[in-house]
Amino acid sequence: MPNGAGGPRERYRAQVRAEIKHAALEQIATGGAGAVALTGIAKRLGVSGPALYKYFGSRDELLTELILDAYGDVATVVAAAAEAAGDAPARARLHALAAAYRDWALAHPQSYLLLTGPPSPTYQAPPETVDRARAVLGPFLTVLAEGRPGPGAAALRAQLARWAETTPAVATWVGAFAPAADPGDALTGAVTAWARLHGVVGLATVGLLNGMGFDPGTLLAAEIDALADSYGLP
Amino acid sequence: MPNGAGGPRERYRAQVRAEIKHAALEQIATGGAGAVALTGIAKRLGVSGPALYKYFGSRDELLTELILDAYGDVATVVAAAAEAAGDAPARARLHALAAAYRDWALAHPQSYLLLTGPPSPTYQAPPETVDRARAVLGPFLTVLAEGRPGPGAAALRAQLARWAETTPAVATWVGAFAPAADPGDALTGAVTAWARLHGVVGLATVGLLNGMGFDPGTLLAAEIDALADSYGLP
DNA sequence: CGCGTTGGTTACAAACTATAACCACGGTTA
DNA sequence: TAACCGTGGTTATAGTTTGTAACCAACGCG
Numbered sequence: 001m002p003n004g005a006g007g008p009r010e011r012y013r014a015q016v017r018a019e020i021k022h023a024a025l026e027q028i029a030t031g032g033a034g035a036v037a038l039t040g041i042a043k044r045l046g047v048s049g050p051a052l053y054k055y056f057g058s059r060d061e062l063l064t065e066l067i068l069d070a071y072g073d074v075a076t077v078v079a080a081a082a083e084a085a086g087d088a089p090a091r092a093r094l095h096a097l098a099a100a101y102r103d104w105a106l107a108h109p110q111s112y113l114l115l116t117g118p119p120s121p122t123y124q125a126p127p128e129t130v131d132r133a134r135a136v137l138g139p140f141l142t143v144l145a146e147g148r149p150g151p152g153a154a155a156l157r158a159q160l161a162r163w164a165e166t167t168p169a170v171a172t173w174v175g176a177f178a179p180a181a182d183p184g185d186a187l188t189g190a191v192t193a194w195a196r197l198h199g200v201v202g203l204a205t206v207g208l209l210n211g212m213g214f215d216p217g218t219l220l221a222a223e224i225d226a227l228a229d230s231y232g233l234p
Numbered sequence: 235m236p237n238g239a240g241g242p243r244e245r246y247r248a249q250v251r252a253e254i255k256h257a258a259l260e261q262i263a264t265g266g267a268g269a270v271a272l273t274g275i276a277k278r279l280g281v282s283g284p285a286l287y288k289y290f291g292s293r294d295e296l297l298t299e300l301i302l303d304a305y306g307d308v309a310t311v312v313a314a315a316a317e318a319a320g321d322a323p324a325r326a327r328l329h330a331l332a333a334a335y336r337d338w339a340l341a342h343p344q345s346y347l348l349l350t351g352p353p354s355p356t357y358q359a360p361p362e363t364v365d366r367a368r369a370v371l372g373p374f375l376t377v378l379a380e381g382r383p384g385p386g387a388a389a390l391r392a393q394l395a396r397w398a399e400t401t402p403a404v405a406t407w408v409g410a411f412a413p414a415a416d417p418g419d420a421l422t423g424a425v426t427a428w429a430r431l432h433g434v435v436g437l438a439t440v441g442l443l444n445g446m447g448f449d450p451g452t453l454l455a456a457e458i459d460a461l462a463d464s465y466g467l468p
Numbered sequence: 469c470g471c472g473t474t475g476g477t478t479a480c481a482a483a484c485t486a487t488a489a490c491c492a493c494g495g496t497t498a
Numbered sequence: 499t500a501a502c503c504g505t506g507g508t509t510a511t512a513g514t515t516t517g518t519a520a521c522c523a524a525c526g527c528g
Contacts (some may be wrong), residue, residue, distance in 0.1 A: 008528070009474070011270070016475090032352055034268065039515065050517075051476055059516070116440055117351040118266055125441065133442065152459035156452045163447025170447075195453060199433025206350055207359070208367065212425070213397025213404075218390045219429060225386035226464055242493075243505070250506090273484060284486075285507055403470070 017055050019044045019045060024066060028110045033117070036063065044081070060123050064162040067125075070111045071132030077104045082139035090146045090233040091225075094193070097139050101197050102217060109205040116202055137190045138177040144189025145181030147231030153188050160187040189231055237315045239383045251289050253279060258300060262344045265349070270297065294357050295324035297348070301359075305366030324380045324467040325459075328427070331373050332458045335431050336451060343439040350436060371410040371424045378423025379415030382466030387422050394421040423465060430457040 023041045038059055040050050056062040081100035105112040105224070118125075129168040149157050161184030164170045171183060178186040200223060203209050204216040257275045272286050272293055290296040315334035319327040339346040352359075383391050395418030398404045405417060412420040434457060437443050438450040 007526080013474090024352045034352075036517065038517090047476075048478090050519095051479090053517070054475060060260070083351065113351065116436065116442070117347065118268075118440065122412070130445070150460065150463070152463065153456040156448060159448035159452055167447065168431065189446070191453060192457070194431065195433035195437060195457065198437050199429035199431070203429060203432050204438045208350070211364070213401065214390060214393035214425070218393055219425060222387040222390045223426065223429060226384065226460065229384070229386065230460055241495080247505085271484065272486090281507075283508090284488095287486070288506060 013055070020052060020055055020062070021066060021069070022052045024062060025111070028066070028114060029108070030110075032110050033063065035200070057162070059106075063123060064126050064154045066111075067114055068128060070108070070115055070118060071129060071136065071196055073108075073111075074101065074104050075132060075135040075138075076103070078139050082142065090143050091228040094228055094233060095221065095224055097143065098193070098197060098220055099217070101136075102201055102220050105201040105205055106216070112201065112205045116198065116205075117220070134173050137194055138173070140193045141174055141177040141181075141186050143233075144193060144231060145178035145186040147189065147228075147233045148185050149188045149192075150230040151233075152230075153192070157184045157188045160184050160190045160191065161185070189227075193224070193227060196220070196227060236250060238283040242243075247289070254286060254289055255294070255300060255303070258296060259345070262300070262348060263342070264342050264344075267297065267348045272296075297357060300345075301348055302362060302366060304349055305341075305363060305370065306350075307342075307345075308335065308338050309366060309369040311335070311373075312370055312373050316376065324377050328374070328377045328462055328467060329455065329458055331377065332427070332454055333451070335370075335437055337452055339435040339439055340450070346435065346439045350432065350439075368407050371428055372407070374424045374427045375411040375415075375420045377467075378413035378427060378461075378465060379420040381423065381467045382419050383422045383426075384464040386464075387426070390425070391422045393416045394418050394422050394425065397421070423461075426462055427458070427461060430454070430461060433457070 009234045020041055022038050023044050026044075027035045027037070027040060037058065038056075039049055042049050042052050044141060056065070077100045081096045082093065085096040088096070096234055161182075164174060164183035170187075172180070174186050197220070200209075200216055200220040209216055209219075254275060258270050260278075261269045261274060270293065273283055274288050276283050290299070311334045312331055314325065315330045319330040320439070322330070364440050395416075398408060398417035398421060404421075408415070408417045408420050431454070433445075434450055434454040443450050443453075
């Protein structure tokens with residue numbers, strides 16, 4: 001029964017795995033997900049070639065773990081922002097969450113691309129990613145549950161309410177982050193916020209906003225403010 | 235001076251280039267941009283290997299051309315929607331433009347990913363893409379020039395107005411699509427619409443919206459409607 | 469103190485991009 | 499009409515990449 005520390009072999013194994021992931025993250029930061037080459041990592045680590053296959057079964061397995069780590073990072077950052085925002089007005093808290101998301105993404109653009117783009121043709125996203133994504137969106141659920149969607153979102157709200165009714169996992173998820181709220185309202189807000197975040201951040205990380213004479217943060221702030229308006233957040 | 239038809243050599247060359255691009259698009263449709271393998275295309279075309287280098291200098295050069303073609307396709311589709319919408323109310327026209335964009339993206343998700351994601355580490359986006367992107371956004375400029383941004387977008391509007399003032403190409407662009415409008419207002423609307431489009435469509439094409447119990451089109455409609463609201467479009 | 473798991477190596481297969489050298493056909497032109 | 503040379507095609511080759519296979523050494527555990 002391996003405890004947290006484990007034997008010395010396991011400790012070494014964990015450390016080497018961490019080093020591999022660290023080197024892979026450097027590759028990603030410079031060249032994107034496609035630049036993660038196992039041989040390159042091996043060279044950088046001083047070992048050679050197939051040794052890495054003792055630690056990761058394949059390149060995709062390594063990428064999967066990096067993706068899950070990245071999701072965890074952004075979830076942590078967003079949760080910390082929610083914590084730090086304390087009991088500020090809902091609109092201010094929403095802006096804080098969005099800023100945390102944006103800052104993380106713009107600080108690690110290639111990692112964000114890792115989350116939002118299929119890195120390799122053979123890669124298949126693991127199912128755990130949906131749980132991680134829900135963890136990221138949780139705080140938004142909490143904040144937006146304090147408002148109500150406008151009439152234009154009625155159709156969306158109906159679909160999401162039905163989703164929450166028919167899928168227990170979703171109901172427990174929204175229950176965990178917005179206990180007293182109407183699930184349809186909260187989900188509508190979170191999904192909309194997600195789309196607006198990705199709209200700005202996705203374009204920015206890909207570089208399509210470069211040279212357009214405005215700051216992505218300004219655009220995102222406007223988008224989030226409009227969302228707060230239509231939700232009637234104070 | 236090559237006329238439209240050109241000599242027989244040029245005709246043949248153009249046809250083979252088109253066949254290569256067609257095969258590449260099939261590869262993209264199934265496996266994404268990373269799946270474009272020159273050897274695979276060569277096999278499919280019955281020729282072998284390096285023959286393709288007589289038509290495209292490199293894999294990236296082929297991808298570049300595909301990207302420019304895809305931008306052209308989107309621009310055409312959106313322009314056609316603007317044409318078809320005729321003189322309907324501005325809100326209806328905006329929805330028509332957004333639907334055209336969404337339909338194209340969801341019909342060719344991998345091509346959309348080609349536009350919005352760096353396919354390979356070595357790839358460098360060509361400068362023509364910005365012109366193409368502006369052509370796509372043009373009709374949005376026209377429609378949204380009929381409204382005015384809300385107070386929450388004041389900072390963004392100021393930055394974009396300054397951009398239009400300092401960059402002649404931008405001024406002529408907005409002048410072509412929204413002659414009588416205030417550039418800051420029109421640009422704010424187009425950029426915001428672009429972000430909302432990409433927010434929904436980007437998430438959908440990557441598959442992150444799968445299994446979430448709602449239709450991306452519904453979300454996008456709500457987003458566009460909210461945009462029309464804050465712009466005061468009839 | 470030895471035994472076996474674990475980590476590491478080299479060798480190899482397969483796929484890919486890209487270059488080089490070379491051949492054959494066919495359109496253009498004298 | 500006939501030579502020419504440019505174009506498209508070939509094979510051979512170099513260099514990377516992901517993986518697998520076989521083998522070796524060493525370290526930790528009982």
